[in-house]
Amino acid sequence: MKPKVKPNKLVVLSGSGVSAESGLPTFRDAKGLWNSYSWHELASPEGWQRHPEAVLAFYNERREKAWQAQPNAAHAAIASLEAAYEVVIVTQNVDALHERAGSRNVVHLHGQLAYARGTSEPEPKRYRIDGSPIVMGQLCEDGTQLRPDIVWFGEAVQHFEEAEEHVATAARVLVVGSSLTVYPAASLVRYADRNAEKVLVALDMEEVPRGFTFLQGRATDVVPALAARWLSEAGS
Numbered sequence: 193m194k195p196k197v198k199p200n201k202l203v204v205l206s207g208s209g210v211s212a213e214s215g216l217p218t219f220r221d222a223k224g225l226w227n228s229y230s231w232h233e234l235a236s237p238e239g240w241q242r243h244p245e246a247v248l249a250f251y252n253e254r255r256e257k258a259w260q261a262q263p264n265a266a267h268a269a270i271a272s273l274e275a276a277y278e279v280v281i282v283t284q285n286v287d288a289l290h291e292r293a294g295s296r297n298v299v300h301l302h303g304q305l306a307y308a309r310g311t312s313e314p315e316p317k318r319y320r321i322d323g324s325p326i327v328m329g330q331l332c333e334d335g336t337q338l339r340p341d342i343v344w345f346g347e348a349v350q351h352f353e354e355a356e357e358h359v360a361t362a363a364r365v366l367v368v369g370s371s372l373t374v375y376p377a378a379s380l381v382r383y384a385d386r387n388a389e390k391v392l393v394a395l396d397m398e399e400v401p402r403g404f405t406f407l408q409g410r411a412t413d414v415v416p417a418l419a420a421r422w423l424s425e426a427g428s
């Protein structure tokens with residue numbers, strides 16, 4: 193049975209573009225070579241088997257930069273929507289900028305830099321490490337080497353069914369800063385209700401999904417104006 197749409201529910205699907213103006217490169221901008229390793233080599237189970245030190249060093253650098261970055265006006269505007277709406281953020285981002293801007297309900301599809309986990313399957317223990325590095329020899333309590341709690345190429349995304357349900361029950365859906373090219377995250381837009389208000393914010397977009405209004409521009413310009421409109425519509 194189709195889940196029921198909640199008039200007050202607002203879901204934000206965010207991608208790396210929402211953090212670009214906080215100084216974190218988008219996927220497209222960052223996926224060149226890092227110290228002669230390809231992005232795939234640094235973000236895959238095979239790369240981890242071959243060069244664990246390089247993988248840890250790469251994520252230690254990203255974690256440190258993400259921890260030093262500050263939330264921007266788009267993160268803040270999204271957090272402000274909680275004054276009037278039940279807001280759920282479903283993000284492909286691995287930074288913690290939504291949470292640090294004050295958002296309380298953030299679902300991370302691709303894991304988080306601020307956590308480490310053991311390498312035993314299927315349910316490794318996770319540890320909150322914030323901006324700290326992970327080093328070789330640092331072990332989980334089950335005795336396995338710690339690795340970043342990041343979903344690598346070929347690994348299953350986290351919380352996908354929960355995310356589908358959130359999108360399907362939202363009366364408003366905002367996609368911000370995602371090219372909608374990384375699957376399965378990109379397929380979530382298809383679960384939006386036909387009558388939901390659906391808005392997409394990006395600098396550029398090859399193909400705008402059906403039913404979405406494309407607001408072209410920088411997240412820090414467009415999202416605060418949109419949030420102000422939605423807050424006034426809710427009487428806040």
Ligand code: NAD
Binds near residue numbers: 286370
């Ligand atoms: P992408 O790089 O494929 O697309 C970025 C999108 O953001 C584009 O549509 C672009 O127009 C838009 N954009 C860029 N700057 C913007 C700005 N200032 N304002 C508004 N829009 C802007 O990114 P994706 O679709 O998120 O796919 C990225 C993948 O890379 C994900 O899997 C994610 O896990 C990972 N990633 C995450 C981070 C992060 O956590 N900050 C950074 C890099 C990569």
